[in-house]
Amino acid sequence: QRMIKRVERALSDNELVLHYQPKVNMRTAEVVGAEALIRWHHPERGLLPPGEFLPVIEDSDVMLELGDWVIREALRQMTLWDQQGLRLAVSVNVSACQLQRTDFVEKLEQALREAGRIDDPRLEIEITETAAISDLCHVTRLIEACRALGVQFSLDDFGTGYSSLTYLKLLPVQTLKIDKSFVLDMSRDAEDHAIVSGVTGLAKAFDLTVIAEGVESVEHGSLLLGLGCELAQGYGIAPALSPERLPDWANHWK
Ligand code: G
Ligand code: G
Ligand code: NA
DSSP, rough: HHHHHHHHHHTTTTOOOEEEEEEEEOOOTEEEEEEEEEEOOOOEEEEEEEGGGGGHTTTHHHHHHHHHHHHHHHHHHHHHHHHTTTEEEEEEEEOOHHHHTTTTTHHHHHHHHTTOOOSSSOOOEEHHHHHHHHTTTHHEEEHHHHEEEOOOOOOOOOSOOOOHHHHHHHSSSEEEEEEHHHHHTTTTTTHHHHHHHHHHHHHHTTOOEEEEEEEEEEEHHHHHHHHHEEEEOTTOOOOOOOOTTHHHHHHHHO
């Protein structure tokens, strides 16, 4: 309870920040986007990763407040980068409790309008399979309504939840994110390699975009390219960077 109050104060005291992990096309060497990942500039404890405070506030109203802030902040940053000539699609993580809100789409539209991005959202929402499947009917309608606003969806950590092909067929997402646990071991573990290969093939068959997480090495990259998965994210490319550092990184990355 004290921790929830403390995060709420962090939000109003501007101690929360978004860092952005680049997403690249390994074939064309293009920087295609960035995933917003929250951090807490704690006055005593330094920069805290989300695992230190998100689980505590999940299912509280503060999580909803934080979720709203993440979307508004990411849109604001995107416009700043646009002004610097860096045109990126930005993705944000949205948790199950946010998706359950009946006013999610309304709030999103309001945020796009206030950010002046209603005509060019270039925003993607990452949801986990588990969150999507917990209320499939509601989430399906929500995705459709957001897509009508030009906002895209990706299924995060794909392969780790109770993914069934039926769900995949029903969910109108545009992108599958292959979970890093499969990518990390794909050079040593034949089954993980087969899973990455299978998900990539599945994405093609469903006409979806596919992106691999956890790309840490050149070997990961070449294996993925060999399987036809061109988009990637991971420490081998870049960790999450502060918004000030990202433009410089993007200009020098090849
Ligand atoms: O940055 P890091 O790799 O430590 O992130 C850990 C987890 O926290 C990731 O799985 C990510 O999905 C989650 N996360 C990071 N930022 C946000 C956010 O803004 N909202 C939600 N709901 N989850 C986030
Ligand atoms: O899927 P999720 O939103 O949890 O992904 C973000 C998380 O993955 C963050 O905790 C981030 O630090 C972590 N991450 C990003 N790239 C890599 C990587 O190449 N290797 C590993 N092990 N973790 C990564
Ligand atoms: Na994510």
